Amino acid sequence: MKIVIIDYGAGNIQSIKFAIKRLGYEAVLSSNEDEIRQADKVIFPGVGEAGSAMRMLRSTGLDKVIPTLKQPVLGICLGMQLMCDHSEEGDTQGLGIFKADVKRFDNSVKVPQIGWNQITNLETHLFDNVQNEEYVYLVHSYYVPECIDEIARTEYGVNYSTALHRDNFYGVQFHPEKSSKTGEQILKNFLNLDLRN
Incomplete structure (x- = not known):
């Protein structure tokens, strides 16, 4: 299986590579359109600020490539947020x-949210063999409000969508590569996804 991690200068890439290696696979880092299109699975990571990350995507043309991919694609953290319509971060x-807008947590909670929190209302094969109310690791100041594409939910001041799915695209706000056995299972499920199911 060919796994490509999109390399655009805004990724928590090494920890994802190590997590995939622990599952028995090798992942390739690439910004090459042909290589990305030929992959069986694509991971779209993201760390940092939304505006600068989108500028990097546009400078490489990847902003046009990613929405047209046909294989399973997993956006992680900022990667998931960039797959939405709009983010308040940097407008x-x-x-x-994903048909959602990204909002900033208000001042009623400590920002950023850092640490372990529970995921509930789990849907799709991405969460096979994952129990409701398992804990995952999050680091973020912006969130996706509950929306039509939600497949998992977390509560932090408000209920928000901590995982999204539309067609062949999946997104998780948490870091599966830092979420112990639960995150490992979710990554394994993603790598096992068959779009015919």
Whole structure:
């Protein structure tokens, strides 16, 4: 199986590579359109600020490539947020894959949210063999409000969508590569996804 991690200068890439290696696979880092299109699975990571990350995507043309991919794609953290329509962070237009806008947590909670929190309302094969109310690791100041593409939910001041799915695209706000056995299972499920199911 060919796994490509999109390399655009805004990724928590090494920890994802190590997590995939622990599952018995090798992942390739690439910004090459042909290589990305030929992959069986694509991971779209993201760490940092939405506006600058989108500028990097646009400078490489990847903003046009990612929404047209046909294989399973997993956006992680900022990667998931960039797959949405819009983010309040830097007033950033996203890739428009998920029908949602990204908001900033208000001052009623400590920002950023850092640490372990529970995921509930789990849907799709991404969460096979994952129990409701398992804990995952999060680091973020912006969130996706509950929306039509939600497949998992977390509560932090408000209920928000901590995982999204539309067609062949998946997104998780948490870091599966840092979420112990639960995150490992979710990554394993993603790598086992068959779009015919």
